[in-house]
Amino acid sequence: MQDLTLFPPAARVVYLRNDDAADLSNYRDLLPSERAQVSEAVDMRKGEFGDARWCAHQALKELGVRATEAILRGERGMPLWPAGYTGSLTHTEGLRAAVAAPTRLVRSMGLDAEPARPLPAGVLHQIALPAERSLVDAMRAAGHEGADRLLFCAKEATYKCWFPVTRRWLGFEEAEIEIRADGTFTSHLLARPTPVSCFEGRWAVRGGYVIASAFYS
Numbered sequence: 413m414q415d416l417t418l419f420p421p422a423a424r425v426v427y428l429r430n431d432d433a434a435d436l437s438n439y440r441d442l443l444p445s446e447r448a449q450v451s452e453a454v455d456m457r458k459g460e461f462g463d464a465r466w467c468a469h470q471a472l473k474e475l476g477v478r479a480t481e482a483i484l485r486g487e488r489g490m491p492l493w494p495a496g497y498t499g500s501l502t503h504t505e506g507l508r509a510a511v512a513a514p515t516r517l518v519r520s521m522g523l524d525a526e527p528a529r530p531l532p533a534g535v536l537h538q539i540a541l542p543a544e545r546s547l548v549d550a551m552r553a554a555g556h557e558g559a560d561r562l563l564f565c566a567k568e569a570t571y572k573c574w575f576p577v578t579r580r581w582l583g584f585e586e587a588e589i590e591i592r593a594d595g596t597f598t599s600h601l602l603a604r605p606t607p608v609s610c611f612e613g614r615w616a617v618r619g620g621y622v623i624a625s626a627f628y629s
């Protein structure tokens with residue numbers, strides 16, 4: 413995760429491992445306005461929210477932003493970054509992460525992490541376009557068992573990059589992901605109108621997780 417080749421050079425990424433779903437220490441340290449966003453939620457949600465926001469504040473700190481700037485939830489759940497910054501958050505079993513960058517260098521970013529396990533039966537057909545199904549088949553034949561999960565992860569990263577720019581939903585059939593074995597991918601955006609034809613992406617499988625980042629520079 414600390415390998416910055418997953419992100420544009422201007423970005424800062426911070427992650428933490430936390431297997432204790434009941435650990436609310438980072439949640440308790442959030443700004444009151446941030447805690448209020450999930451104050452009615454179950455402890456597991458508060459814990460993941462607190463951990464990922466902690467990562468986001470650390471990333472912003474590395475970029476010189478004071479921790480007094482709240483990162484609230486905006487339209488459809490998108491994170492609201494301090495003026496002049498963008499980024500993305502993710503949380504999954506045992507892992508929380510955030511990436512941030514100045515908007516003068518990166519317009520938008522999407523980060524997603526998933527356990528490196530194949531998708532449940534039937535899900536691939538719901539999320540994949542025909543060319544993507546062929547790609548997953550080819551990757552599986554080459555020994556990449558979790559290729560379907562990687563595709564899903566890249567699609568979620570694509571949505572997180574897309575939404576803050578367009579404020580529009582993007583269905584799974586509205587971006588075609590071209591994954592390459594060298595750890596890069598391209599999200600071809602099929603929705604119209606679109607501000608750009610594609611996002612660049614990077615992926616990696618590390619420590620039992622699939623991680624994908626999409627960005628619009």
Ligand SMILES: CC(C)(COP(=O)(O)OP(=O)(O)OC[C@H]1O[C@@H](n2cnc3c(N)ncnc32)[C@H](O)[C@@H]1OP(=O)(O)O)[C@@H](O)C(=O)NCCC(=O)NCCS
Pocket residue numbers: 460461464485487488489490491500501502503504523524525567568569570571572573575576582583584585586587
């Ligand atoms: C929103 C979504 C991408 C979140 O992914 P997830 O794997 O369920 O959850 P993650 O933990 O990785 O990410 C959650 C974080 O995503 C961010 N997020 C949520 N909605 C967002 C949006 N509209 N735009 C950008 N970021 C968003 C938030 O920071 C959230 O964390 P928080 O609520 O603690 O702040 C997913 O639930 C979803 O709705 N997917 C359908 C849309 C899609 O993927 N389309 C495919 C296009 S090819």
